[in-house]
Amino acid sequence: MKHLLSSIATLALTAGLAQGQAANVPDNLDKLSNFQTTGVTEFTFIEQGGDYAEGIKASLDKVTLPDGFKIELYAVVPDARHMAVGPQGIVTFVGTRKDKVWSVTDRNKDRVADEVKDFAPSLQFSIPNGPCFSPDGFLYIAEQNRVLLFPAAEFFYESPDVAAFNLVAKGDLIPEDEESFNHTARVCDIGPDGKIYISLGQPFNVAPKDKLEKYKKWGIGGIIRMNTDGTGREVYTHGVRNSVGQDFHPETGELWWTDNQVDGMGDDIPPGELNRQTEMGQHFGHPWFGGGDVRTNEYKGEEVPVDVVMPAVETIAHAADLGMAFYTGNMFPDHYKNAIFSAQHGSWNRTDPVGARVMVTHIDDEGNATMEPFAEGWLTEDGEYLGRPVDVAQLRDGSILVSDDLAGALYRISYEGN
Amino acid sequence: MRQMMLLALGGVFLAQMSYAQDVTGDPQAGRKLAMQCRTCHGIEGHAKMPIVPHIGGENPAYIEHQLTAFRDGQRVHEMMSVVARSLSDQAIADLAAWYSAQEPVATLGPGQDPANAPEACIACHGADGIAQIEDAPNLAGETVMYIDTQLKAFRTGKRTHEVMSPIAAEMTNDEIRAVAEWYSSVRFEVKPAQ
Numbered sequence: 001m002k003h004l005l006s007s008i009a010t011l012a013l014t015a016g017l018a019q020g021q022a023a024n025v026p027d028n029l030d031k032l033s034n035f036q037t038t039g040v041t042e043f044t045f046i047e048q049g050g051d052y053a054e055g056i057k058a059s060l061d062k063v064t065l066p067d068g069f070k071i072e073l074y075a076v077v078p079d080a081r082h083m084a085v086g087p088q089g090i091v092t093f094v095g096t097r098k099d100k101v102w103s104v105t106d107r108n109k110d111r112v113a114d115e116v117k118d119f120a121p122s123l124q125f126s127i128p129n130g131p132c133f134s135p136d137g138f139l140y141i142a143e144q145n146r147v148l149l150f151p152a153a154e155f156f157y158e159s160p161d162v163a164a165f166n167l168v169a170k171g172d173l174i175p176e177d178e179e180s181f182n183h184t185a186r187v188c189d190i191g192p193d194g195k196i197y198i199s200l201g202q203p204f205n206v207a208p209k210d211k212l213e214k215y216k217k218w219g220i221g222g223i224i225r226m227n228t229d230g231t232g233r234e235v236y237t238h239g240v241r242n243s244v245g246q247d248f249h250p251e252t253g254e255l256w257w258t259d260n261q262v263d264g265m266g267d268d269i270p271p272g273e274l275n276r277q278t279e280m281g282q283h284f285g286h287p288w289f290g291g292g293d294v295r296t297n298e299y300k301g302e303e304v305p306v307d308v309v310m311p312a313v314e315t316i317a318h319a320a321d322l323g324m325a326f327y328t329g330n331m332f333p334d335h336y337k338n339a340i341f342s343a344q345h346g347s348w349n350r351t352d353p354v355g356a357r358v359m360v361t362h363i364d365d366e367g368n369a370t371m372e373p374f375a376e377g378w379l380t381e382d383g384e385y386l387g388r389p390v391d392v393a394q395l396r397d398g399s400i401l402v403s404d405d406l407a408g409a410l411y412r413i414s415y416e417g418n
Numbered sequence: 419m420r421q422m423m424l425l426a427l428g429g430v431f432l433a434q435m436s437y438a439q440d441v442t443g444d445p446q447a448g449r450k451l452a453m454q455c456r457t458c459h460g461i462e463g464h465a466k467m468p469i470v471p472h473i474g475g476e477n478p479a480y481i482e483h484q485l486t487a488f489r490d491g492q493r494v495h496e497m498m499s500v501v502a503r504s505l506s507d508q509a510i511a512d513l514a515a516w517y518s519a520q521e522p523v524a525t526l527g528p529g530q531d532p533a534n535a536p537e538a539c540i541a542c543h544g545a546d547g548i549a550q551i552e553d554a555p556n557l558a559g560e561t562v563m564y565i566d567t568q569l570k571a572f573r574t575g576k577r578t579h580e581v582m583s584p585i586a587a588e589m590t591n592d593e594i595r596a597v598a599e600w601y602s603s604v605r606f607e608v609k610p611a612q
Contacts, residue, residue, distance in 0.1 A: 079468060097468040099562045124595070127563055144563075177574050181469045181567040182496055205496040264500035348457040349501060385457065385466075406466060 024136075025151050025165050026229035032123070032148070032164040041160045046102070046116040048076055056409050059386040063377035068333075068417020071375060071402075074410040075104045075113035080403040082187050082244075082323055082391040083410070084131035084139065086154035089396035093119060093131040093139060093153070094403060094410065097185050101128045101141060103157045104410060111399070111412060120150070120162045129185035129244075132196070134228065142186035142198050145179055146170040149228075167196070167230050174220055178203060183242045187323070192253040195225045195232075201242030205263055206298045207287040221286055223257065237277060239284040239308065241291075245323040245391065249363075250338055254278055256312070258321035258342060261291025267350050270294035271314035272321045274342070274361060274371065282309045291317070312369045318347035319355035323391025329398025332415045338363065341400055342371075343389035346379060353383045358392065358402055358413070375402070375413060441511045443478065445611070448516025451509055454501065463517045464608040468561040474608030475522025479552045481514035493577055521609035524548050524558035530604065536597045538585060547601040559606025565598035 025031075056073050063071050079096035086092065092113075094102040101119040108114060130142035139153035147168040156162045174184075183201030191197055202211075202221030215221045216238065223237035223246065237243075237257070246257035259273040270291025275284055283306040290296040292314045315321050324342035339362050346355035357376035363369045378387040388406040395401060399414040452461055460466050463474020473481060487493035488502035489510070505513075524546040526532065535545035539557075544550050547558030557565060571577035572586035573594075586594075 097561075097563065126566070176570075179567070179570065180496075181563060203496065204494075205500055263497065264503065346457070348497065349454065353457070383453075 025149070028229055028231075029149070029165040029167065030169070032166060040121045043117040043121055043160055044100075046076055046078065048114065048116065052076060056387075056407050059378070059407065060411065062380075062386065063375055065375045065413065069375075069413055069415050071411050071413045072112070074106075074111070074401060074412040075116050076408060077102050077104060077116055077403070077410050078408040079405050080390065080408055080410055081129045081185065081405055082131060083393040083401055083403055084133045085393050085395060085401070086139075087133055087135055087137055088154050090154045091157060092393070092395075092401065092410070093141075093157075095129040095131050095141065097127050097129055097181075097405070099125045099128070101125060101131060111395075111397070111414070113410070119153075119157055120160070120164065122161045123148075123164055127181070127184055127186075130187040130198075132188040132190060134190045134194075134196075138228070140167060140188055140190075140196060142188040143173075144184040144186070145173045145176065147173060147188070147196075147198065167228070168226075173198075174200060174218055175214075178214075178218075178220060185244055187244055187246055189246055189248065190228070191225065191248055191255065194228065196228055197223055197225045197236060197246065197255065199223050199240070199243040199246060199257070201240070201244070202286070206290070206296050207241075208298075212287070223255070234280070236280050237282065237284065239282075239286045239289075239306065241286040245321065245342060247325050247340070250326050250328050256324065256326075256340065258324055259284065259286075259291075259311075260320055260322075261317070262294075262296055263318070263349055265290060265294070265297065266317075267352070268317050271311070271317055272319055272344075273311035274313040274315060274321060274324075274340070274369065275309070276312040276367075276369070277309070283307060284309050284311075312367075313361060313371045315344070315359075315371060316354050318350045320345035320347060321359075322389075323393075323403070325392045325394055325400070327394060327400070329394050329400075331398025333417070335362070336360070340369075340371075341374065341392040343392055343402060345388050345390060345405075346385055353379055353385075355379070356385050356388050358389055378404075441507050443508075443511035443513070443515025445512070445515040445519045448512035448514070451513050452516055455513070458497070459517075460608075462520050462608045462610045464606075465560075468563060471555065471560050471564055472522075472558075472606055472608065473517045474520035476517055476556055477549055477552050477554070478511075478514040478518040480549070480555050481517055482510055483553060485510045485513065519611040521611070522548055522556050522558065523607040523609050524556070525605040525607075527603040527605055530600070534600075536600055539597060539601075542581070543601070547604045547606070556606075557601035558604040560598075560601060562595070562598040562602040565601055566594055569594045569597065 081095045084093045092104040103119045104113045105115045106113045127144035128141050139150040141148050148164045149167045180203035188198045200220045219235035225236045226233040242260045243257045255277045261270045285308040288299045288304040322343050322345045327336050342359050344355035347353050356378040358374045360374040361371040387404040390405050391403045393401045402411045458470045465472045488498045532545040542554040543557050569586050572582045
């Protein structure tokens with residue numbers, strides 16, 4: 001009887017939660033129904049101390065930064081990819097290329113996370129790489145072929161059975177037969193226009209001709225945007241190979257994004273890209289260009305049928321520029337205001353590996369952008385990776401987090417030069 | 419289903435017999451070549467990223483078939499097609515010799531009862547995901563999404579295999595996911611070669 005009572009109480013509580021969580025969700029969006037869940041109602045917690053954490057800290061001793069900055073282990077987070085910091089600063093959500101999303105909480109505010117557990121364990125995720133927040137606290141998670149939204153996630157994440165709604169239902173983001181693994185790690189962001197922007201990498205090294213018409217229509221090899229009630233989907237960006245990092249300039253509102261360029265053309269070409277987009281519909285060159293103004297072998301000599309916008313910054317070939325964020329905090333020295341921090345994941349097929357570092361890009365008054373290394377040391381002299389940075393996000397105190405999917409960790413970079 | 423499996427298996431053995439081994443692999447030469455594989459697959463074949471399979475302790479014939487298929491274009495992947503393009507038969511044999519020299523160790527995860535292993539898979543892939551025949555990969559400890567992606571590739575025809583294509587053709591998304599969850603839950607380690 002006692003059992004029965006407590007289950008009824010739980011049921012009532014859960015029902016109340018679910019109702020609360022549904023507030024303000026656009027009417028036309030479907031709530032994910034129960035039969036699509038895993039039935040798992042217990043969290044998986046990740047141990048934060050111990051030998052594993054000590055090993056990561058030892059690697060961080062090798063990382064160098066400009067004077068006055070320091071880097072510390074913030075959290076052990078397996079397979080950590082892109083991050084979304086809650087607008088209230090309570091929790092950071094971290095995506096993976098597996099089937100989990102992690103919630104990372106610093107309860108005692110000592111700037112080290114004390115709790116890492118899986119988010120919404122009752123839901124079955126597929127490559128939930130890209131979490132992003134709207135300013136009003138809706139969490140969006142862009143998966144391989146679905147986009148979910150979670151109202152007030154920062155408050156409801158403590159329940160394993162959190163209400164989820166389909167912004168884009170499974171199978172509607174891209175045609176199912178275009179699903180791949182490597183280039184289906186999505187990122188998303190809410191723009192100054194209130195729309196959600198979602199990157200859609202194309203699944204090839206160089207997109208073949210017979211796919212181009214289909215991809216153009218869907219925005220595969222592009223960035224799409226839509227209203228946050230799921231309506232008004234349109235292709236915002238064309239000619240992308242595989243973008244896994246984007247952010248909006250805090251003053252101009254322009255979308256900047258990174259792109260990973262063509263492999264197999266040599267160690268030093270083509271360059272990677274940091275792009276600046278000034279209006280909808282611009283084309284950035286793939287598949288006619290392999291990166292910068294380097295033509296792909298597959299389309300060599302063919303007339304380029306579109307006007308192509310060249311990158312704002314050409315980055316070192318194969319370094320794999322991924323996540324990025326504009327800096328708007330008050331902690332770092334003034335010249336970092338509105339600079340871009342971005343992560344280079346590191347090369348996989350270059351004779352001498354490059355990357356595995358955090359870069360900073362300064363943009364001058366005329367809009368010229370220059371990128372330089374900011375934090376490096378994860379790549380050893382004999383070419384082994386101690387870590388591979390993926391994304392950068394800013395905490396409310398103005399420090400930045402860096403995720404690493406090799407070590408499975410978040411790092412916090414702070415400034416104490418004052 | 420069972421009959422189809424047996425028929426299909428017959429085909430595998432025939433196919434293997436007709437696959438000529440012209441070159442002998444040298445594991446030490448393979449270890450050197452594996453420096454270009456280690457960022458993703460690990461030097462001993464324990465994967466460093468979710469998108470790539472563990473290949474340490476794989477059957478040499480399976481590695482050779484896949485690398486040859488990537489090189490010759492029967493199997494396409496945005497990274498592996500680039501990597502394999504320049505590999506000679508000797509290099510492929512050496513890599514297969516190195517990675518197959520490692521010892522795969524699979525342990526069923528907590529709560530996994532072998533009786534619940536996916537019936538259609540165990541004849542070739544084992545209940546614990548260690549291959550029972552030459553031309554099958556180990557599946558133990560691969561990520562859910564890797565197995566999911568491969569089964570769907572067989573289903574759509576992006577990847578073809580005389581046994582796997584007809585099996586995958588009959589599978590629903592939920593069945594694929596369940597198989598992937600089973601093998602992904604197996605703990606997998608690579609015991610380095612001496």
